Amino acid sequence: MFAFGQNSKRFSAQPQFCMKDKKVALAVFVLVVFHIVGFYGLAFSANPAWFRELSALNLLLTNFLLFSFHKTWNIAFAVFAVIVLLVGFFSEVIGVHTGLLFGDYDYGQGLGYKLWEIPLIIALNWLLLVYSTGILVQKLSWHWLLKAFAAAALMVLLDMLIEPVTAVLDYWTWADYRIPVSNYLGWLGVAFVLHLLFQKSRFQKQNALAPFVLGVQFLFFIGLNLVL
Structure with a gap:
């Protein structure tokens, strides 16, 4: 009887595992398809401006898919998310209007509706990057401070790939089309502070x-x- 009960548990858990696996596979498929379409449209289509206008929608979809797999919707996560959204947005406000933090740059029209000359979607991009890089480094058996720094460095590495194409995509443009070192230092600093919050926030x-x-x-x- 005991053995039968154990087997029942094992077999009943199997469909749940398969269903979860299928959901991840479907989400990855949708994610890849949308990015392939966006890549083709921006790089090879006859009307890249039309695809640029869909950048914000693509980012919204990516966030929706990502957070549909989040496990703990509690007050701690809500506080974390709101702080990242606000810090991310207002660091851009400071950056654009003063030149502090990141350097001298201005946003174009490629990321949609703006408030105080900052696309609102950029706050959601900060949340997506802080959250996803923070999740990734959790697998490391390091001290939480080192995890925070590693995740922030990973964000800077991604930014180093993003920056060279932003002017072409009309996302943002640097003064004299030169990316200053202060941009990467500013990204590292802001990202590190937000990752300290991520590490200490109590959610799964x-x-x-x-x-x-x-x-x-x-x-x-x-x-x-x-290609650009």
């Missing part, structure tokens, strides 16, 4: 889609750097 830091979101982002911008 597991998300099956996060590594795929980061992987697609890296491949997308590596590809754009090669």
